[in-house]
Amino acid sequence: MAKSLNLFKRENKKVSGAFNQAKWIRGFTIAAIAVWAFYAFVVDKLPDSLSSFFQSWFPASSINESLVWVICALGLNIVVGYAGLLDLGFVAFWAIGGYCAGWFMSDFFYQVNIRFGTMTPKEIPGVHISFWLVLLIGALVCALFGVIIGAPTLRLKSDYLALVTLGFGEIIPQVFYNGENIAGFNLTNGSKGISPVDNIGIFGKKLGPFDLDWKYFIFCCLTALMIFISLKIRSGKLGRAWLAIREDELAASMMGVPLMRSKLAAYAVGAFSGGIGGVAFATHVNGVFADRFTFSISIILLAMVVLGGMGNVWGVMVGALLIAWVNAAGLPAFGDMVNGALGTNINFPSYNFLLFGGVLILMMLFKREGLLPESRLKSLMHETDDASSNVGTH
């Protein structure tokens, strides 16, 4: 037996999935500042042709929104990537978060005058709560809703589960859309939406709607927070439970992993970040508008997670940035280029779903594990196509 001992020398090398907190925070900060500095100082000074290239292909205005996408995609990644629960209705949380901002950061409820930590002038009635607190409120309300839809669905097999989340993702925005007159009470202002929402206050400064740089840094911080939460939970007890459930639910259960509670926690944490994204988005567009919360958002988020590599935080981030960029800038710019060259008049952005659909099909055929896969998914998706339980019938 002494011989076997030597077979396995202690390896100091960390697992590939392991992360070094100080390192990624430093890298993230540098990247965030570099992007900002580039747009603040460099772009204008570039030669005209280069500068206009950047302005049409990489416009500064689309950056903040892509960060919201990243935040939400990271949340969906917890549900789909970590815990392996298909969720087709994630837009619901984005919407709920948005309406939390609409309700608690505007003059919509003009009947009352409730304020907390806000810089909005006293004369304006309504509920005015500090952006930072509303972030937390929105996130918690969403987490609660995550548990509420999760609870009755968890006994369902995954296909049915997906259908229920799909329904939920349709119902919530519809409620908001038709919430102008709920038994005489105007809950959501219907299709007109709630606008404007209060400005963000930070360091005693009130940010106007056009303080994009500030919002950029705030959204970067929120993104970093989501990355932090994702990585932290992944390396702890809950993350372990999620992956075990994803990989073999029955085996996990036999070892004392609480299936229901772990899955509910996945919904709650995922929804939590959806709420953060929703509140952030409301301040980004300076309002909430019911017709923006469409099914396509759920699908785009799912595409981001799948494209990037389910379960891998960095992969999902890349996937989210890539797809958000294609949507906001890449496809329009490409269309302008083609139309300009050929003299045609094709509306390229309207074909975005054709593009995503095509990309997803290609991915499923050739690179199912995503751009930056979590290594195991690779083996699962290629070797055993029935991802069913190991618990044998042999």
Place this chain on the structure above:
Amino acid sequence: MNSGSDLLSIKSLSVNFGGLKALNDVYLDLHPGEVVGLIGPNGAGKTTLFNALCGLVDVTNGELILNNKKHDWPKPFELPKLGIARTLQGVGLFPDLTVLENVMIGASIKSKTGLISAALGFDKKDERALKEVAMSALERVYCGGIADRKANSLPYPVTKRVAIARALVSEPQILLLDEPAGGLGAPDIEWMNLLIHNLASQSAIILVEHHMDVVMNVCDRLYVLNFGEVIASGKVDAVREDPAVIAAYLGVSH
């Protein structure tokens, strides 16, 4: 046999899959400190018996006695509390978790922190304790050095050991081993022999195994299944001589 000291006793267990009688009127007793072998040709129903014990298949008929008390057939999630742990036929590790994480999952029952406190990071002490028991379980199967490797990066024989560490870490009263030596080469089988001997000092074991040398070496008693029925049971030597067994099983080359 003194049924008064039964740790586990299965009486007239039947499991049907549609028309197939996978188990028919099967019985099995396990006493504290015992290693009981469950053998039989492929498809005899050995894994099905484990599955019945673990709540993975519906039991058509049968009685279960645990610690001398009648007990319903357990649900999968009840196993840790009942002190039952199992290894799966084949590999059965969680491939994307590290070796250490795999074993920590096996020790879930020892962790008292709720999921919410865990998510908020209030389980440092608990995690450290869990890590410690997991490490010592790994040391027991001589895998302490690979704790940080991903399970899917290990060679097959090593996964078999980690799987055992994952089962023994919860300090079960009853350990169900499904072909722990399956697919191993001679040196690893020798090794598994010693390991099972070692485990027997901690838990009572039911061992399903095709390798007769392991079975003969470590088992106190044997049950032989064929086509879902117990065709022989008793001391190893007696069973070995049983003509029905020779015909059904030992005669068949494996």
